Amino acid sequence: MRGHSLEQNLGEDEFWNGAQTDEHGAFELPRARAGTYRFTVGTNGEKPLRGELHDVRVDGTAPVTGLRIQMNAAITVSGRLEMSVFSRQADWMGMMLTSVDPAHPEKRSDAGWVQVQADGTFTTNEIGAGTYELRLYAGFGESDSQEYEVPGRIEVSPQGVRDLYLRPVKKQQEPPRKGR
Secondary structure, eight states: OTTOEEEEEEGGGTEEEEEEOOTTSOOOOTTOOSEEEEEEEEOOSSSOEEEEEEEEEEOSSSOOOOOOOOOEEOOOEEEEEOGGGOSSOOSEEEEEEEEEETTEEEEEEEEEEEEEOTTSEEEEOSOOSEEEEEEEEEEOSSSOEEEEEEEEEEEEOTTOEEEEEEOOEEOOOOOOOTTO
């Protein structure tokens, strides 16, 4: 299983690092600092696979060996955006997915980025089952990028979600506060 992509995330700091697996599926992160990590590994191809390993504690003084990540069929999330919200054709679009724990709404973490095609369609197999909030970013020329909110949350089941229809709303700028 050579060349699979592995990402590591260090808790609240949102520290990301990547590695590639060798022909035996082994990987090394030589400069891992102390902390608690979440590892995500994914494959592309005809049948994408995905695996995660949470709460791996590293003390920063000795290597961590023998970690095993179970690979399962990747969940597919696909759909399209309502494009009438844009006054003109965007040069690029992408959505940031944020994982939310409904029991603890203050617990949030970046879950990934999804490229949106010019016709508004998108597909990803980079997230797992869970609850997500979405934020859309669109670029119009060299210096004009805009942020849009996608109201509500989406629930992704272990079977995935297909044919999502999302209607983004342009994010309103917050008015300046008095005294600033």
